[in-house]
Amino acid sequence: MSETIKVGMADLRVCVSPDAVTTLGLGSCVGIAIRDPVTKIGGLAHIMLPDSTQIRNNSNIPKFADTGITELVRQMVAKGAKQSRMVAKIAGGAQMFSFQNKSEMVRIGERNVEATKRKLAQLKIPILAQDTGDSYGRTVIFYPETGDFVIKAVGKVQKTI
């Protein structure tokens, strides 16, 4: 019996095929799905902010792109995945509200995506596909068996990347 494990906001989960991981209603946050295609161990992180070093209250590891991705990889390795085989897919980072002034806070989605890409590059994990930016929320489901990353949005056709 396969299970779909839910990942909350500022949260991360590791699973093994045939189980899947999902996170609902990604807005400006970014969902990072990582998979080792050999062991079929997968994981999903739902990060909120780009950089833990910029913030004093940074004890919540899965909240930040830098610490969250590192922790996800660490947990996957602990389960038997190999970092050198890992591949990633990312989604989210939308700008939910449009404002005239393009302050740093407004660009948070974009900055989350940039920080995610930077961290993955640093860990030498290639990004196979992405569905980021724009102005709508996304629900994602990741299947470590196939690497399929299913994306649902309000009023849009479901897609798989």
Added chain:
Amino acid sequence: MADLNLETMSQEYYDILKELGNIGAGNATTALAQMLQCKVDMSVPQVKLLEFKDVATLMGGEEQIMAGIYLGVEGDITGSIMFLLEKSAARHLVGKLMGMPTEGDEFSEMEISALQEVGNIITGSYLNSLSMMTNLKICPTIPSLAIDMAGAILSVPAIEFGILGDQILLIQTQFFDEVQLDGYFILIPDLESYGRILSSLGIVIG
């Protein structure tokens, strides 16, 4: 300004913020009644300090479709404020405002603009009462509207709050005209502003 932390905030401060929330929501309800030209009742607002991951659950799940109106606050205090309304409630209000029932899944441009106006008036009267009570200058910026999954809309205030901590100050208000409408306010002053609000009311911090 003394360092104020939401998680370690004393019950006294918390009660004051709660009361400010109550009064603000009351004023917003009055404004709503005037706009709709009918009687609108309000239940006693519930003010909660919640973990942000629990906020969407309270609103019926992350995938519940909501209308969110979000605006910045400038002046003596800085931060932002969000007003959320379930999609069906939003449709009901818009229909009432435009004097005809609206249908369909999508909101027309006209309806969106009406909804924006609803949000404008509600948040405006809310901030107005806060300004009157504290004698602080509070200027709202132009509101922006999004209709999407609760989780996605809430990610915006959650991120803003996320810089400070893992909790969010939520004021839940139920309005009734013929139907029950659930509305939610989320106040996001920065920490310094919390201090300013409290000290303007004569409360010494630290």
